[in-house]
Amino acid sequence: MIEVVKDQEEVETFGLMPRAMHAVASALGPGSGRWFIVAGGIIIGFIVVMSLLAPLISPYDPTTLFVGPDNSPPNAKFPLGTDQYGRDMLSRIIWGGRFMLTVAVMAVLLCLAIGVPIGLASAYRGGTVDKVVSLVMDSMYAFPSLVLAIVIIGVFGVNAINEAIAIAVVYVPSYYRVIRSQVLTIKELPYVEGAKSIGSKSRHILGSYILPNILPSVVVVATINFADSILTTAGLDFIGLGRLDLPDWGVDLYYGRAALPIGAWWIILFSGTMIVLSALGFGLISEGLAERRGRE
Amino acid sequence: MTLRTYILTRIALTLPMLLFLLSLVFLVMRILPGNPVLLRFEKNANPALIAEYTHRLGLDLPLWQQYVNYLTGLLHGNLGQSMVTFDPVANQILSRFPATLELTIGAFIVAAVVGLVFGSTAARRAGGKTDGTVKVYGILIYAFPIFFLGMMLQLVFGIWLRWLPIAGRMPAGLIPAGLNLGSVHIQTGLYTVDSLLAGNIREFFQAIEYLLLPCLTLGLVISGVFVRMTRSNMLETMKMEFVTAARARGLKDDTVVYGYALRNALLPIVTIMGLQFALLLGGAILTETEFNILGVGSYLVDRINFRDYTAVQGTVVFLAILISMVSLLVDVIYAYLDPRIRL
Numbered sequence: 001m002i003e004v005v006k007d008q009e010e011v012e013t014f015g016l017m018p019r020a021m022h023a024v025a026s027a028l029g030p031g032s033g034r035w036f037i038v039a040g041g042i043i044i045g046f047i048v049v050m051s052l053l054a055p056l057i058s059p060y061d062p063t064t065l066f067v068g069p070d071n072s073p074p075n076a077k078f079p080l081g082t083d084q085y086g087r088d089m090l091s092r093i094i095w096g097g098r099f100m101l102t103v104a105v106m107a108v109l110l111c112l113a114i115g116v117p118i119g120l121a122s123a124y125r126g127g128t129v130d131k132v133v134s135l136v137m138d139s140m141y142a143f144p145s146l147v148l149a150i151v152i153i154g155v156f157g158v159n160a161i162n163e164a165i166a167i168a169v170v171y172v173p174s175y176y177r178v179i180r181s182q183v184l185t186i187k188e189l190p191y192v193e194g195a196k197s198i199g200s201k202s203r204h205i206l207g208s209y210i211l212p213n214i215l216p217s218v219v220v221v222a223t224i225n226f227a228d229s230i231l232t233t234a235g236l237d238f239i240g241l242g243r244l245d246l247p248d249w250g251v252d253l254y255y256g257r258a259a260l261p262i263g264a265w266w267i268i269l270f271s272g273t274m275i276v277l278s279a280l281g282f283g284l285i286s287e288g289l290a291e292r293r294g295r296e
Numbered sequence: 297m298t299l300r301t302y303i304l305t306r307i308a309l310t311l312p313m314l315l316f317l318l319s320l321v322f323l324v325m326r327i328l329p330g331n332p333v334l335l336r337f338e339k340n341a342n343p344a345l346i347a348e349y350t351h352r353l354g355l356d357l358p359l360w361q362q363y364v365n366y367l368t369g370l371l372h373g374n375l376g377q378s379m380v381t382f383d384p385v386a387n388q389i390l391s392r393f394p395a396t397l398e399l400t401i402g403a404f405i406v407a408a409v410v411g412l413v414f415g416s417t418a419a420r421r422a423g424g425k426t427d428g429t430v431k432v433y434g435i436l437i438y439a440f441p442i443f444f445l446g447m448m449l450q451l452v453f454g455i456w457l458r459w460l461p462i463a464g465r466m467p468a469g470l471i472p473a474g475l476n477l478g479s480v481h482i483q484t485g486l487y488t489v490d491s492l493l494a495g496n497i498r499e500f501f502q503a504i505e506y507l508l509l510p511c512l513t514l515g516l517v518i519s520g521v522f523v524r525m526t527r528s529n530m531l532e533t534m535k536m537e538f539v540t541a542a543r544a545r546g547l548k549d550d551t552v553v554y555g556y557a558l559r560n561a562l563l564p565i566v567t568i569m570g571l572q573f574a575l576l577l578g579g580a581i582l583t584e585t586e587f588n589i590l591g592v593g594s595y596l597v598d599r600i601n602f603r604d605y606t607a608v609q610g611t612v613v614f615l616a617i618l619i620s621m622v623s624l625l626v627d628v629i630y631a632y633l634d635p636r637i638r639l
Contacts, residue, residue, distance in 0.1 A: 135309075139316050143619065144575070144577050144581070145578060146579075146581055147577075147612060151321060231439075234441045235442075238586075253447070257447060268447050269448075272448070275439075275444065283435040283439050287435055
């Protein structure tokens with residue numbers, strides 16, 4: 001009787017939603033890496049909720065100049081102080097994650113849309129195509145990602161889509177490498193061979209047999225991609241290739257740098273901490289998931 | 297495979313990579329609107345003047361011809377002239393390179409020391425509290441934007457405590473002389489080396505003072521990656537028979553871990569670290585900008601704002617060649633020291 005119930009559960013996990021819930025439940029279950037995932041999840045959850053609720057909870061408009069005195073240290077009226085243009089830092093912190101997170105989500109989606117099919121096809125087909133694609137990907141992988149991002153943004157201009165493209169261009173090779181090495185192993189396994197021998201089409205084999213097995217590693221790469229994307233966006237902001245008109249943690253650091261000589265620590269400390277927290281949150285989740293994969 | 301064939305194969309594999317990167321940057325820079333000539337003049341400037349400048353820069357030629365010209369020049373070691381100042385790009389890059397080199401070497405030393413100490417300590421107590429702490433350090437330091445860490449260090453050590461300078465490489469106007477012996481004149485552009493060559497110890501320590509914060513900033517951020525590499529490499533080594541044998545002989549734990557395992561793992565670890573040179577160079581861009589160091593990285597940032605095609609292209613090509621050469625060099629030294637690699 002117990003056996004039957006167990007089977008029932010396993011059948012149900014084939015639906016997409018139950019399957020996703022199953023994945024979440026197993027990621028949060030006891031075992032190594034659990035606390036990394038929980039801690040990272042709480043940090044990211046907090047930041048996402050804060051960004052979504054920004055219009056409701058921010059005390060001032062984040063871009064209005066001189067809502068208070070300029071360069072004011074934290075006080076009762078402005079808990080995190082004001083910047084050199086008299087803008088309220090607390091409001092800027094609350095709003096400051098929106099642009100970065102949007103860029104990060106778009107970049108990750110782009111990477112998935114480009115990297116996964118290329119990785120699958122290249123590794124599965126092999127031969128000359130695989131060699132050429134690998135060479136191209138390796139040459140991009142070996143190059144400092146920030147340099148490519150600077151060139152792309154510097155030439156195409158600053159906006160969310162271009163930043164996402166710049167990040168995707170430098171990050172697709174990472175997806176490609178992970179996916180390719182996994183597919184090369186999986187495609188030699190007996191069940192893939194079995195599928196081939198009963199005449200399954202390549203598309204079916206890739207989609208139904210190989211893709212589900214590489215997904216966990218893709219998720220690990222995607223979480224690091226989120227962290228790197230936030231750091232890259234901040235780096236571009238810092239060298240002046242950001243949306244300087246938006247409330248943004250990286251942009252605050254760009255302005256805060258000018259106020260550093262007068263010791264206005266509050267302009268950089270809180271924004272910088274938010275960037276660290278976001279990257280840390282995704283880094284923790286990624287580490288936890290990777291550890292879990294190692295155990296299996 | 298002999299060492300010679302190995303080196304030749306490596307070079308043969310590097311060339312198409314370089315060509316691909318170069319072509320990518322060439323194309324991206326040209327197919328888009330906004331060029332250096334238009335950026336130089338107002339919208340209503342004399343059309344004849346614009347035409348003359350466009351011609352002088354070779355921008356009126358068909359794209360394929362510009363590409364061929366550029367490649368031909370490159371083969372002769374010519375990176376072209378700046379489209380804004382008309383100076384040879386190669387000279388400008390070379391004059392700025394010593395600053396970048398000094399910064400990256402210093403940062404590498406910081407990162408390698410932190411990486412080796414933390415990484416081997418973590419591996420020694422794998423799974424324990426120390427290991428967990430080191431792991432969290434790795435994730436946390438990786439999450440720090442380089443310039444944010446730089447600003448905080450500047451704030452604390454430069455502005456509040458006033459212990460260290462926060463910008464530039466030397467006090468204004470001071471450039472170490474290098475070696476001057478009759479007709480022999482050696483000036484490397486590396487301020488630490490030049491001041492020593494000139495026999496000026498005070499300038500040497502001054503140069504070090506200026507280097508401390510930037511190198512610490514870049515080195516610490518990179519150290520997270522190095523800690524991780526050291527740890528996993530040490531774990532592999534500690535599973536080997538000679539380590540078990542050393543333990544079986546009753547040697548002290550310290551001696552086994554540092555005297556046997558680390559000593560043997562050191563070469564591969566430092567090799568992998570050397571291959572992370574691209575990571576250092578990428579970080580150097582932000583560090584140079586933050587600390588006002590006139591290096592190759594800040595040159596790139598500076599030139600991109602002027603749409604100086606040839607300068608940006610030249611910098612990218614220069615960095616790509618540099619990275620390939622370093623990884624080739626590291627590989628060859630390693631292959632020379634460890635013949636198993638060549639098999």
